[in-house]
Amino acid sequence: MKELSLNIxxxxxxxxxxxxxxxxxxIDETDEALVLKIIDNGCGMSxxxxxxxxxxxxxxxxxxKVGLGVPLLKLAxxxxxxxxxxxxxxxxxxxxxxxxxxxxxxxxNHIDFTPLGDVISSITTLIQGHPDTDFLFSHTLSGxxxxxxxxxxxxxxxxxxxxxxYEVIKWIEEYLKEQYAENK
Numbered sequence: 001m002k003e004l005s006l007n008i009x010x011x012x013x014x015x016x017x018x019x020x021x022x023x024x025x026x027i028d029e030t031d032e033a034l035v036l037k038i039i040d041n042g043c044g045m046s047x048x049x050x051x052x053x054x055x056x057x058x059x060x061x062x063x064x065k066v067g068l069g070v071p072l073l074k075l076a077x078x079x080x081x082x083x084x085x086x087x088x089x090x091x092x093x094x095x096x097x098x099x100x101x102x103x104x105x106x107x108x109n110h111i112d113f114t115p116l117g118d119v120i121s122s123i124t125t126l127i128q129g130h131p132d133t134d135f136l137f138s139h140t141l142s143g144x145x146x147x148x149x150x151x152x153x154x155x156x157x158x159x160x161x162x163x164x165x166y167e168v169i170k171w172i173e174e175y176l177k178e179q180y181a182e183n184k
Contacts, residue, residue, distance in 0.1 A: 003117020004036065004106075007076065009125060010069035011038045011102055016130045018042025020099065022152075025123070027116070027139040029146075033082070034106045034116065036073075044090040044098040053086060073104050080110035120176045124169055127151060131164035137176075147179035 008025055015023040020042035028035045045053065053070050074084040088100040106113055123137050134155070139146045149172065151163060161168060 002114070004034075004076070004114050005117035005119040005122040007069065007073045007104075007114075008036065008038065008119065009122040011073060012040075012122075012126050012135070014069065015040035015042050015100065016126075016133050018044070018100065020133065022134045022136065023126075024136040025138070026136075027119070029108075029139070029141045031142065032108060034108055034113075036104045036106070037101065039099065039101045041099040044094065044100055045088040046090050046092070050086055050088050054084075070102070073102070076112075076114050077104040077106050079112040080107040082106045082110075120173060120180070123149065123176065124173050127172060128164050128169050131162050141184065144183060145179075146183045147176050149176060 012023050012025060015038065018040060020040035022041050024037070024039040026035075026037040026039070028037075054074050070086065077084045082105040083103075084105070085103045086100065089098045091098040119139070123135065126133075126135055134151045136150050136152075138148045154168070154172070155163065158168065163169075163172075
């Protein structure tokens with residue numbers, strides 16, 4: 001993928017499909033590294049599925065025979081000299097605390113580092129496409145918050161107005177843009 005924001009979109013979509021009520025998207029960036037974490041409370045996966053999910057020829061989709069999202073994220077991280085991990089607890093084995101955590105570490109100074117890209121569009125697309133799912137987004141740069149958003153807080157303030165309403169999505173987009181403009 002040409003931008004990490006597209007990887008974020010793809011992996012977070014997997015979280016939603018796994019029934020996550022909350023998906024956390026955390027970017028922790030320094031001058032040297034970018035660490036991306038996507039953590040959900042979805043149904044999780046068995047150990048066998050976790051081992052299989054990094055195989056591009058494994059997918060649960062019926063529309064195609066390959067699943068490239070996680071393998072491409074893993075490849076993108078490792079090509080920079082970074083690392084990748086995926087941990088999951090299935091709801092069958094852990095009925096109370098289940099879900100998946102994907103973590104990719106990128107070395108930003110490497111020639112193969114993929115730029116972050118338009119993360120604002122990825123976040124707003126996720127919210128608009130899944131208005132009943134909550135998302136917690138946080139991007140820090142050298143320990144300073146660049147942007148953060150919690151749809152649970154927005155949902156409380158809107159008192160029943162769907163998050164997918166055009167005006168709400170435009171507000172979220174502008175809110176994130178303002179934070180990046182002020183803090184980067």
